Amino acid sequence: MSLKIAVLIKQVPDTRNVGKDAMKEDGTINRAALPAIFNPEDLNALEMALHIKDIIPDSQVIVLTMGPARATEILKEALYRGADRGILISDKYFAGSDTLATSYALSLAVKKLGKIDLVFAGRQAIDGDTAQVGPQIAEKLNMPQITYAEKVVEISIQHIVIQRRIERGTETVKVSLPCLITVHSSAPLCRFKNAKRVLKFKKITTAEEHTSNNNSSIEVWNAAFLEANMDYLGLSGSPTKVKKIENVVFSKKENVSIAPTQPEVDLLFKELIDSHIL
Amino acid sequence: MDIKNNVFVYCEITEEGLVADIGLELLSKGRKLANELCVQLEAIVLGNNLKNIDKQLFPYGVDVINIAEDERLFPYMTLPHFEVITHLLKKKQPEILLLGASSVGRDLAPRIASHLRCGLTADCTALEIGTHTENKTGKVYQNLLYQIRPAFGGNIIATIINPETRPQMATVREGVMKREIYQADFKGIVEEIAVDQCLSDKDVLVKMVKREIEKHHINIKNASIIVAGGYGMGSKENFHQLFDFADLVGGEVGATRAAVDAGFTEPGRQIGQTGITVRPKLYFAFGISGAIQHLSGMEESSKIISVNIDPNAPINSIADYTIVGNVNDVLPLMMNALQN
Numbered sequence: 001m002s003l004k005i006a007v008l009i010k011q012v013p014d015t016r017n018v019g020k021d022a023m024k025e026d027g028t029i030n031r032a033a034l035p036a037i038f039n040p041e042d043l044n045a046l047e048m049a050l051h052i053k054d055i056i057p058d059s060q061v062i063v064l065t066m067g068p069a070r071a072t073e074i075l076k077e078a079l080y081r082g083a084d085r086g087i088l089i090s091d092k093y094f095a096g097s098d099t100l101a102t103s104y105a106l107s108l109a110v111k112k113l114g115k116i117d118l119v120f121a122g123r124q125a126i127d128g129d130t131a132q133v134g135p136q137i138a139e140k141l142n143m144p145q146i147t148y149a150e151k152v153v154e155i156s157i158q159h160i161v162i163q164r165r166i167e168r169g170t171e172t173v174k175v176s177l178p179c180l181i182t183v184h185s186s187a188p189l190c191r192f193k194n195a196k197r198v199l200k201f202k203k204i205t206t207a208e209e210h211t212s213n214n215n216s217s218i219e220v221w222n223a224a225f226l227e228a229n230m231d232y233l234g235l236s237g238s239p240t241k242v243k244k245i246e247n248v249v250f251s252k253k254e255n256v257s258i259a260p261t262q263p264e265v266d267l268l269f270k271e272l273i274d275s276h277i278l
Numbered sequence: 279m280d281i282k283n284n285v286f287v288y289c290e291i292t293e294e295g296l297v298a299d300i301g302l303e304l305l306s307k308g309r310k311l312a313n314e315l316c317v318q319l320e321a322i323v324l325g326n327n328l329k330n331i332d333k334q335l336f337p338y339g340v341d342v343i344n345i346a347e348d349e350r351l352f353p354y355m356t357l358p359h360f361e362v363i364t365h366l367l368k369k370k371q372p373e374i375l376l377l378g379a380s381s382v383g384r385d386l387a388p389r390i391a392s393h394l395r396c397g398l399t400a401d402c403t404a405l406e407i408g409t410h411t412e413n414k415t416g417k418v419y420q421n422l423l424y425q426i427r428p429a430f431g432g433n434i435i436a437t438i439i440n441p442e443t444r445p446q447m448a449t450v451r452e453g454v455m456k457r458e459i460y461q462a463d464f465k466g467i468v469e470e471i472a473v474d475q476c477l478s479d480k481d482v483l484v485k486m487v488k489r490e491i492e493k494h495h496i497n498i499k500n501a502s503i504i505v506a507g508g509y510g511m512g513s514k515e516n517f518h519q520l521f522d523f524a525d526l527v528g529g530e531v532g533a534t535r536a537a538v539d540a541g542f543t544e545p546g547r548q549i550g551q552t553g554i555t556v557r558p559k560l561y562f563a564f565g566i567s568g569a570i571q572h573l574s575g576m577e578e579s580s581k582i583i584s585v586n587i588d589p590n591a592p593i594n595s596i597a598d599y600t601i602v603g604n605v606n607d608v609l610p611l612m613m614n615a616l617q618n
Contacts, residue, residue: 015431103392127430129552130400132388135356139392144483145356147385153487161487166381167546168293169491171353175484185539239397239443243410243424246435248570250577252595260603262611268583268599269615277560277581278503278527 002058041122098238103136300378339460397440432571503529510565568593
């Protein structure tokens with residue numbers, strides 16, 4: 001017996017390390033200055049899937065990403081780390097998708113995989129921090145969802161027990177398969193690339209063919225293949241519209257500089273106490 | 279009385295059986311939005327043994343409390359709450375629905391939005407009513423909810439609108455909106471939701487096995503003095519000196535996302551766009567460079583004192599006092615100053 005596991009991943013600009021050149025003069029983002037990376041919590045999600053494959057070895061781990069051709073980089077990286085199959089969901093019709101349109105396209109892709117037991121995703125992507133796409137896909141697949149997962153407590157062919165990390169502690173929940181799980185950064189880090197797997201998948205290319213279990217290429221699925229309702233894709237399928245974008249400007253304050261010496265620090269604290277701030 | 283197209287707020291229930299702060303903050307904002315739109319404010323409260331919830335809620339100007347009491351509704355589980363709320367929303371057709379950007383709200387809101395096929399904006403830092411003219415068609419939309427949120431790691435601020443879909447949904451983090459009593463003797467009505475008509479066995483597919491919830495809730499939001507540390511503290515050990523200092527000044531310890539990610543302290547202390555927004559009268563920033571995502575969560579502090587080795591740290595531009603130096607050298611000087 002085995003499980004069929006989908007892992008949804010995303011390539012994101014590294015917003016955690018925004019340097020001074022990341023913003024252009026006009027306040028727009030200089031994407032070229034931001035490296036594109038494997039969304040951090042998606043790596044935690046991949047690890048959780050691979051961990052289950054360790055326990056139930058015949059299981060299959062399929063990674064899917066929606067994005068431009070360049071996003072095959074993270075599919076390959078997932079193959080290096082242990083995934084069995086990579087699928088790129090890519091089409092000009094997906095451009096401008098908000099979380100609802102994105103969840104529609106991704107849910108169609110998961111449905112195309114046939115009977116699926118588990119769907120994993122990172123809790124959120126660092127470019128938007130919305131945490132919305134996971135639960136939206138769960139709703140579209142009519143699956144229960146477990147968000148903020150940090151540990152697999154128990155796994156079998158029929159059910160999974162998950163510990164989730166919330167603000168004031170943890171909850172442990174049990175659910176029958178299939179279900180969708182979003183994974184928190186407190187979950188175990190992803191295993192490293194495997195040298196043999198790197199050699200095996202390094203030269204892999206993308207292909208428009210839609211054969212399953214194809215180890216020699218990364219499949220590319222477009223809107224037509226997904227039999228998508230075009231009204232639900234891209235800008236037209238996105239109920240949220242961006243009205244305005246502004247650069248963040250903080251009003252500068254008049255600033256008093258204090259030397260790091262005892263007399264000056266004493267003076268500062270005297271002032272704070274005298275003015276009842278402290 | 280028109281019951282349709284009102285402003286709705288989903289109110290989370292705490293372990294103690296009360297409406298959580300975030301719900302009261304959203305009701306305060308929701309009351310203002312409802313007044314501007316000339317509609318009513320409705321609260322949604324789901325739980326078990328919800329005694330005296332009406333007394334807690336009415337002073338915030340709630341016209342209608344939609345309440346559901348059932349043992350399947352506490353502790354929070356996605357599917358039962360989702361089913362009860364979508365039933366209610368389909369009946370009441372709200373104009374706006376606000377939820378907290380907590381582990382509950384962020385779990386629930388997207389599932390509701392997907393089901394109703396409506397727009398949802400996460401982690402809004404401001405909500406306003408405004409108009410919009412569609413460029414292509416020239417169509418004018420009145421009284422839209424402007425959902426204002428940081429994007430791209432906080433480097434830009436985007437105004438999002440949902441012109442066509444209802445409800446207009448948004449989540450807001452704790453501390454962003456101010457909690458304000460509307461009218462101490464305000465009285466609305468309570469409407470009970472018939473839970474059994476909404477829930478079936480398929481909605482309890484997920485079983486709670488164990489819950490370990492800490493009683494103590496770090497309350498940095500209401501602290502008048504905050505001693506915050508960043509990645510520049512260097513280590514967990516160094517970071518822990520801030521607790522001694524906080525004890526001396528009578529403050530709470532806060533942290534940046536980088537400090538939390540590095541494991542210096544727990545996530546409950548994180549200040550910023552993805553943490554809590556604070557407005558203390560005094561804010562100490564130790565080893566905090568001042569990423570935008572942090573600054574926007576504390577810039578409204580009355581006085582800011584920054585201690586940083588880098589004279590050009592962005593935080594210095596919003597600080598009232600800056601001390602350029604190593605935090606581990608300056609902290610003992612401050613302790614001495616206080617003890618004298």
